Amino acid sequence: MSRRVLVIGGGASGLAAAIAAAEQGAAVTVLERLPRVGKKILLTGNGRCNLGHEELKPAHYHGRYPHFADILADFDTKAFFRRLGLYTRTDSEGRMYPMSGMAASVLDALRFYAEQCGVQMLCGMQVTALKREGRIWRVSCGERSFSADAVIAAAGGDAAPSCGTDGNLFAVLRAAGCRVTERKPALCPVPTDPALVKPLKGLRVRARASAVVGGKPVRSETGEVQFTEQALSGICMFNLSRIAAFNGKKAQISLNLLPEYTEQEAREILRGLCKQRGALPAAELLSGLLPKRIGETWVKAACGTANAPAGELLRDAAQQERLLALLLDRRFPVTGQASFAQAQVTAGGVQNLDPQLAVIGQRGLYVCGEAVDLDGDCGGYNLAWAWSSGARAGRAAAGCK
């Protein structure tokens, strides 16, 4: 008789796990709480699904699961999807997308292939309990119960609860012997003092953004920063958000609005502008470098006002140095954390997993995808982890290491 494998969650990692287990000959059933599988996949990459990255450098991953690099290296995203009849295209930054440019075609490819392999997908089934009886696992979905030789928990994390992922399975997993670390929203805006950002709402600027903890920069990202009513946003802020979430008010964000220049070059540019534009209102001093409202706000922060000729406000070197310091390192306090509804992924999760993603000490129970204490940066790193960890857990659960 084939080995019976139950997969909890029909998202990215659950579908990859189901396919891998079925390819090894297991009888696989996916239990999905929503009326259909893969809802989140449809939203990824703004509907285009950034399904992987050419170079999966370990530095793009964070968390406490130590075996992730080996799992990523063991999996070929392009070859996996070709086997499913889906071709990919890679952009100039190494991000992989389906050739169709549509997330729906990724979900279709997974569903069609899973069906071809005989995977049974049961929707509207929320797993509420998990229990081992000898060599068998019993899984309850309210009144209904299922039994299996192995169970793969692929129910995601807490991010984007409208996609079925609200962290509900972690309590069940804890009761079944999983060690679950503290979870925080990641890949999300960083809340800051509204008085600093509200006047700039809607503006975008290229900057080097650094997360500063205990006065020291711990990570920097260069790219577009967006100002919202209460937060700093944009891809580079998303990549810093897990540091902000874990460190809370101990953290600050520093913005350098002239990342292309050395400090000395920036000083010379500023001196030159003070001469060239000395007769203009100070609000115009930086409008050849930055969006006008941003330049004006920085001048106000340095000089207290921008309602005077630039040459008057910035006539001495000390005032110019004050503005220069703010242009290169303006600090924004972290005032809290974004909600999971604003986050794309969860930082933190299940930690006590062996290299096959089996829960240590709980024979036949596996965890994969975002439920693991591992999260990636923006750029296809999280889906790459979902497919590769799903495939690893699926093969192992089917009895094939």
Ligand SMILES: Cc1cc2nc3c(=O)[nH]c(=O)nc-3n(C[C@H](O)[C@H](O)[C@H](O)COP(=O)(O)OP(=O)(O)OC[C@H]3O[C@@H](n4cnc5c(N)ncnc54)[C@H](O)[C@@H]3O)c2cc1C
């Ligand atoms: C808006 C958005 C855009 C994103 N874009 C990208 C991108 O372009 N590239 C990228 O790499 N990553 C992206 N991500 C992140 C990526 O989608 C996730 O990391 C990935 O989907 C995680 O896969 P998973 O299988 O672990 O969980 P999910 O895909 O979240 O699937 C988990 C499934 O489990 C189900 N479930 C939950 N609890 C239960 C239960 N008790 N019983 C049964 N079923 C349950 C859920 O309904 C859900 O269908 C994005 C995320 C969001 C929110």
